[in-house]
Amino acid sequence: MANIISPVELDPFETIQEAFKGPDHPSITICGGTGCRVLGSEKLSEAFREEFNRQNIQATLDFDIKTTGCHGFCEQGPLVVIRPSGIMYAHVAAKDVPEIVERTIIGGEIIDCLLYMDPQSGEKIEHEQDVPFYQFQQRVILDLNGLIDPQKIEEYIAEGGYTALQTVLSTMPPEQVIDEIKASGLRGRGGAGFPTGYKWELCRKQPVDVKYIICNADEGDPGAYMDRSIMEGNPHRVLEGMIIGAYAIGAQTGYVYIRNEYPLAVKHLREAIAQAETNGFLGRNILKSGFDFSVGIKLGSGAFVCGEETALIASIEGRVGEPRPRPPFPAEKGLWGKPTNINNVKSWASVPIIIKRGADWFANIGTGTSTGTMIFSLVGNINNTGLVEVPMGISLRDLIYNIGGGIPNGKEFKAAQIGGPSGGCIPAEHLDVHIDYESLSALGAIMGSGGLVIADEDVCMVDFARYFMTFTQEESCGKCVPCRVGTKAMLSTLERICNGEGKPGDVEYLIELGEEIKRASLCGLGQTAPNPVLSTIRYFRQEYEAHIIDETCPSKVCKGLITYSVIPENCTGCMVCLRDCPENAISGEKQKPHQIDVNLCTRCGMCKSVCKFDAIMVT
Amino acid sequence: MIHLTIDDKSIEATAGRTLLEACRENGIQIPTLCYHPALEPYGACRLCVVEIYKEEQSSRLVAACAYPCEEGLNVKTNSKAVQRNRRVVAELLLASGYDTPEIVALASEFGVKEARYKMPQADSCIICGLCVRACKEIVGISAISLINRGINKKVSPPFEETSPTCIGCGTCVLICPTGYIKLRDVFGSHSIHRYSSDYDRAQCRICSDLNMSSKFNQLIEGVTSDAASYGISGDQNG
Amino acid sequence: MQKIISEINDIVQDEALGKGSIIPYFEEIQGRFRYLPPEALILVCEHLNIPLSQAYAVATFYHAFSLRPKGKHCMNICMGTACHVRGSPQLLDRLETKLGVKAGSTTRDKLFTLETVNCLGACALGPIVVIDGEYSGQMTPQKSDALLRRIMRSEEKEQRG
The missing domain is CATH 1.10.10 (Arc Repressor Mutant, subunit A)
Known part of the structure; x- marks a missing residue:
């Protein structure tokens, strides 16, 4: 590795910046994240273009029409924001486009019915920056997601992209880069929270010439999708972080290991790599500094365990994704036996920001031991579903009520499940916990990759634990005994409890088994798999006992413990449930109360969901 | 030399040794199942867990078969935590191995008589991977592998049919700790139960063992003369 | 061949x-x-x-690979946490009943393969069903019936030529 710093070529920046109109140029930004796409945002940019042509205004108005990355507020999609003013329209359909062009773009007025309404206050909000969902966030990594077209490297560069790389290559020796990352306090955002700078140093120190870096984009936590959004919305920042990291570590090749369930992210990354190569940010002699680095994409093939470092490496090498015992750590012996540094998407994306704004600036966000921001995907029973970026140390209450807008339909908050299948539940009595690595772990949860699922009073915690156990049991690679057989034993016990066949001693058995699986398992998957069960027992033991001793499911969820019946006073005999019941378990005549045959009923809940008269009762 | 403490005894080990090797060299017994000295460490059965203490960190359990000796490490091979853990692991092995004498005996060594959770189907294969690794690392054929994942993992040749590449050498039969893999030898025809095609039984050209498959002899055709000239032939009486 | x-x-x-x-x-x-x-x-x-x-x-x-041919139409139901709390198990139940197959298998007429996936990362729109690569969000058992009917109708049309 050459430590000698040579002058860095500035050309690409100047030419690109000249050609680009700048961030304040009037534009219509349409969210092109997967969420908004599902809701039909792809048709919108075409509709805007057609409308501009039809009205023949492109030449006079000079508006850019951009499809950007995920804005984060997926619940309100498709989202359209008109910049620079920031007028935000929610749930926009193609049929709304002519009106938006006519009245807002040309006429400068705001269309009331397309505005977002705050569910707390009932007020309509005109500008994106005033929406509470965004107001309380601190968007550091996601800042450009709603602004730039991720398919254009020029837009990233115009917003200051790749200048951190330029600074690093022209003024900083690798050791200084590592010191800067150490000083920032950045900890691995993939879940475990190992200090990133120290991880890099360990890999750098290996006396081997060939080294690799890997971006772990195998975002498998069900309920977390921030990595996907970053790669879809701003792939160049991830690449820039990787190039800087490779320089600091002394790696020549990098890979992005990405789930094949994320086709759009793969596409944007592929394009970004090609553009970075064309512009001299990747390849040989990067920015004429003498540093060579290339990046390839490896697709994951549907195995959650491949998020574990050694399983991920096995998968890239073309083998079954089974973890192996550590040590040796990947930093010593990783991909193809060479020193390898693996970081999560969010960690890599934080790197250019730290370099650009300084380690002190970054370290000042958050708490002493958990610095910077964290991105959560706020999902489940919450009003404002979406991606939020907040400083570490924010209270769970602020996150749920200020940003998330509280629990829908006037229901009570029951628990926040944080950290996915490796994490735990936080009950209402701990709503004021400050979200940082240590506080969460003290409560039996983990930061994880940032999945935050809100459960309201209707969620049965035993069933919830069973759900996560089903997941980990299916995703266990099956190599080591505690994880392969132990998760199955835990799941079977939970299934029995949910079916009303629980027996005294089951809870104690789950605790004993859970604790030993955690201690004995070979990799992180097994070592954390019991967490959702252990934490629900810790905070909701009475629900387990209700299932086992009283043989009831307090939330009326577990099929083995509930019965459906018709409330004759409410039933109008409309025959809808009778027709929709998949088991033909409902009988009755028109305009007379129906009956449910409990022996045929499979408790699918169809009748309750179709009944307009609240005539189905669950007991 | 690396200095460490195992069960309060100061011990020296050469660099690169695993904790299990160091223990066995010093007469400390550690139970194992998926470990074999001729194979790469695998770390799957977790029976060999020991408790390690490193400065300032709380103690944790690691698989002795795969963990390297580290300077200053303090190891407990039979602490309360270790015993508790081995008991649970043994009980989990019994969950499917309740009909297998070897597993029943092993579990009772840890005081486990009955598994609280039993799989619906008894199975004597414990997915220790010894057969698969021996076939790959020692024999060099890789006729079998561990297929599927999780609880459905099992040993099988490709496509779950008898393997045309299996040479019927019987290494897997010998190394299997539970007797799951059997040699079937009927009327002079020889096959590895579940894995290989039938081969005629033949006398080994190297060691003159009578239980060798004809396929194996074909395979070593080219090397026997060399082997004989190096004096490693077992067929001393010609 | x-x-x-x-x-x-x-x-x-x-x-x-x-x-x-x-x-x-x-x-x-x-x-x-x-x-x-x-x-x-x-x-x-x-x-x-x-x-x-x-x-x-x-x-x-790896779940991405299949050793058996799939049906003409692939239905993938997201079983991620967010979809789970919003009712994806009921949805899966319904489709399993309607198609007469369990998740992970193909109907006898080789028309449908029913599968589950652990989170597609479109959590705000759950429950999600992906049919032949096309996402449908905020699904209910009723909506899934309608989707099936639509496919069946177009199949019938195709068969009639």
């Missing part, structure tokens, strides 16, 4: 897939045929000089 083998051979000869790993080959082949024909495993192993047993282990380990 001959055509399949020649197509597989084209993929095997594709130098862009490199010599390092079988997985990119499997991805190509799975993408083309929507399953891995046994011939594909054999040809790729010969090309890369790796044991067939390793290829078979890989093919059965």
Whole structure:
């Protein structure tokens, strides 16, 4: 590795910046994240273009029409924001486009019915920056997601992209880069929270010439999708972080290991790599500094365990994704036996920001031991579903009520499940916990990759634990005994409890088994798999006992413990449930109360969901 | 030399040794199942867990078969935590191995008589991977592998049919700790139960063992003369 | 069959897939045929000089690969946490009843393959069903019935010519 710093070529920046109109140029930004796409945002940019042509205004108005990355507020999609003013329209359909062009773009007025309404206050909000969902966030990594077209490297560069790389290559020796990352306090955002700078140093120190870096984009936590959004919305920042990291570590090749369930992210990354190569940010002699680095994409093939470092490496090498015992750590012996540094998407994306704004600036966000921001995907029973970026140390209450807008339909908050299948539940009595690595772990949860699922009073915690156990049991690679057989034993016990066949001693058995699986398992998957069960027992033991001793499911969820019946006073005999019941378990005549045959009923809940008269009762 | 403490005894080990090797060299017994000295460490059965203490960190359990000796490490091979853990692991092995004498005996060594959770189907294969690794690392054929994942993992040749590449050498039969893999030898025809095609039984050209498959002899055709000239032939009486 | 083998051979000869790993080959082949024909495993192993047993282990380990041909229409139901709390189990129940198959299998007429996926990352729109690559959000059992009816109608039309 050459430590000698040579002058860095500035050309690409100047030419690109000249050609680009700048961030304040009037534009219509349409969210092109997967969420908004599902809701039909792809048709919108075409509709805007057609409308501009039809009205023949492109030449006079000079508006850019951009499809950007995920804005984060997926619940309100498709989202359209008109910049620079920031007028935000929610749930926009193609049929709304002519009106938006006519009245807002040309006429400068705001269309009331397309505005977002705050569910707390009932007020309509005109500008994106005033929406509470965004107001309380601190968007550091996601800042450009709603602004730039991720398919254009020029837009990233115009917003200051790749200048951190330029600074690093022209003024900083690798050791200084590592010191800067150490000083920032950045900890691995993939879940475990190992200090990133120290991880890099360990890999750098290996006396081997060939080294690799890997971006772990195998975002498998069900309920977390921030990595996907970053790669879809701003792939160049991830690449820039990787190039800087490779320089600091002394790696020549990098890979992005990405789930094949994320086709759009793969596409944007592929394009970004090609553009970075064309512009001299990747390849040989990067920015004429003498540093060579290339990046390839490896697709994951549907195995959650491949998020574990050694399983991920096995998968890239073309083998079954089974973890192996550590040590040796990947930093010593990783991909193809060479020193390898693996970081999560969010960690890599934080790197250019730290370099650009300084380690002190970054370290000042958050708490002493958990610095910077964290991105959560706020999902489940919450009003404002979406991606939020907040400083570490924010209270769970602020996150749920200020940003998330509280629990829908006037229901009570029951628990926040944080950290996915490796994490735990936080009950209402701990709503004021400050979200940082240590506080969460003290409560039996983990930061994880940032999945935050809100459960309201209707969620049965035993069933919830069973759900996560089903997941980990299916995703266990099956190599080591505690994880392969132990998760199955835990799941079977939970299934029995949910079916009303629980027996005294089951809870104690789950605790004993859970604790030993955690201690004995070979990799992180097994070592954390019991967490959702252990934490629900810790905070909701009475629900387990209700299932086992009283043989009831307090939330009326577990099929083995509930019965459906018709409330004759409410039933109008409309025959809808009778027709929709998949088991033909409902009988009755028109305009007379129906009956449910409990022996045929499979408790699918169809009748309750179709009944307009609240005539189905669950007991 | 690396200095460490195992069960309060100061011990020296050469660099690169695993904790299990160091223990066995010093007469400390550690139970194992998926470990074999001729194979790469695998770390799957977790029976060999020991408790390690490193400065300032709380103690944790690691698989002795795969963990390297580290300077200053303090190891407990039979602490309360270790015993508790081995008991649970043994009980989990019994969950499917309740009909297998070897597993029943092993579990009772840890005081486990009955598994609280039993799989619906008894199975004597414990997915220790010894057969698969021996076939790959020692024999060099890789006729079998561990297929599927999780609880459905099992040993099988490709496509779950008898393997045309299996040479019927019987290494897997010998190394299997539970007797799951059997040699079937009927009327002079020889096959590895579940894995290989039938081969005629033949006398080994190297060691003159009578239980060798004809396929194996074909395979070593080219090397026997060399082997004989190096004096490693077992067929001393010609 | 001959055509399949020649197509597989084209993929095997594709130098862009490199010599390092079988997985990119499997991805190509799975993408083309929507399953891995046994011939594909054999040809790729010969090309890369790796044991067939390793290829078979890989093919059965990763959920993205299937050793059986899939139905004409693939239905994927997201079972991520967010979809779970919003009712994806009921949705799956309904589709299993309607199609008469369990998740992970194909209907006898080879028209539908019903599968589940652990989170598609479109959590705000759950429950999600993906049919032949097209996402449908905020699904209910009723909406899924309508989707099925639509496919059945177009199938009938196709058969009538």
